[in-house]
Amino acid sequence: MPTFDEVLKEAGEFGRFQKRVFFLLCQTGITFSSLFASVVFLGQAPDNYWCRIPGAAELSKRCGWTLEEEQNFTVLPLRLGNGSSSGECERLDVVWDTSISCTSLFSHYGNRSAGNLPLTTCYDNWVYKQPHSSIVSEYNLVCGSAWMLDLSQATLNLGFLVGAFTLCYAADRYGRILIYLLSCLGVGICGIIVAFAPNFTVFLIFRFLQGVFGKGTWMTCYVIVTEIVGSDQRFVGIVIQIFFTLGILILPGIAYLVPTWQGIQLAISLPNFLFLLYYWVVPESPRWLLTRKKGEKALKIMHNIAKHNGKYLSPHYSEVLSS
Incomplete structure (x- = not known):
């Protein structure tokens, strides 16, 4: 056959x-x-991101800041301070409320400079320059995650x-x-x-x-x-x-x-x-x-x-x- x-x-x-x-x-x-x-x-991996301080979004809106200005006001003090943190996985252990001044952010904390303020680990509330560019920024797969x-x-x-x-x-x-x-x-x-x-x-x-x-x-x-x-x-x-x-x-x-x-x-x-x-x-x-x-x-x-x-x-x- x-x-x-x-x-x-x-x-x-x-x-x-x-x-x-x-x-x-x-x-x-x-x-x-x-x-x-x-x-x-x-x-x-996103090129530029940082951890947002609680209340920073409302303060940024009230003060009319751009994202770059908010980053400079919140992350730059960390890089210049004694902690020398990049601001990606750590943030200042503070809360910004309506009592914070747009021109003098840290006067609320007396004579302490930003470099002497305590730091805390960031678990959420990251800000990305390109928020939907990858699943990393979409689901916050950074730092500990x-x-x-x-x-x-x-x-x-x-x-x-x-x-x-x-x-x-x-x-x-x-x-x-x-x-x-x-x-x-x-x-x-x-x-x-x-x-x-x-x-x-x-x-x-x-x-x-x-x-x-x-x-x-x-x-x-x-x-x-x-x-x-x-x-x-x-x-x-x-x-x-x-x-x-x-x-x-x-x-x-x-x-x-x-x-x-x-x-x-x-x-x-x-x-x-x-x-x-x-x-x-x-x-x-x-x-x-x-x-x-x-x-x-x-x-x-x-x-x-x-x-x-x-x-x-x-x-x-x-x-x-x-x-």
Whole structure:
């Protein structure tokens, strides 16, 4: 009995049909690698930030200060004082109320200079020159919370691990293209939720899920590409890795053009919705269909492959596939 590879050789091992499917599925490598490396730009450390003294916002509004002036009045005394603090993780242990003068901020504290006032650790109320440039400024992942930035990438990698086990099994049981399309849908939806997450906990949960589905897109597209070509054409499994690298090369350009982390997140997530259009152009793997005893569907796909490749599939092979 002829093997599937012999039937595929008759229909065309790497003809026009396979090249089209290969090119379309390779685009998944671009979005997946962008997701993998996105933390470099999503978590970019802010250039200029400081801890705001309680009451400073109201005082700044009353005195008509700009952000630069508020920073000079509140942070500069720390840098000049004995504590020599940068003002990023510490602030003066004072509270500014309506009794504070706009022209003489520290006269309220007697003869004590700003350098002699006590300092306290800052736990919240940071001010950023670019407040939405990265998740660091969005969720205050600075000072004592800086380790949470690494947690965000660890969560994504954990999602990759879980997706490798769960969606790999699902693709073997329910079909490659079905899991691929569901994974693309999952990456897109989770990516939108990540971009507009109201807090860091929600961000982590859906970044984990995006990792799960992201791994599903990458694994299934790789399997479909390698299973739809002949055994002598398995080099496509290596070539597809080029598109993974291409995604990493494109990502800095996206980050350069898009000023906010939400925009970058959407730019690498929304293209997955376009991949749902593959439902009409990328077939199920005929190899998988044969393992599930669905020879008639596999035969229909093989005839379609032969037609697009300008080949003719003999009736003998048709009997083998449908049996």
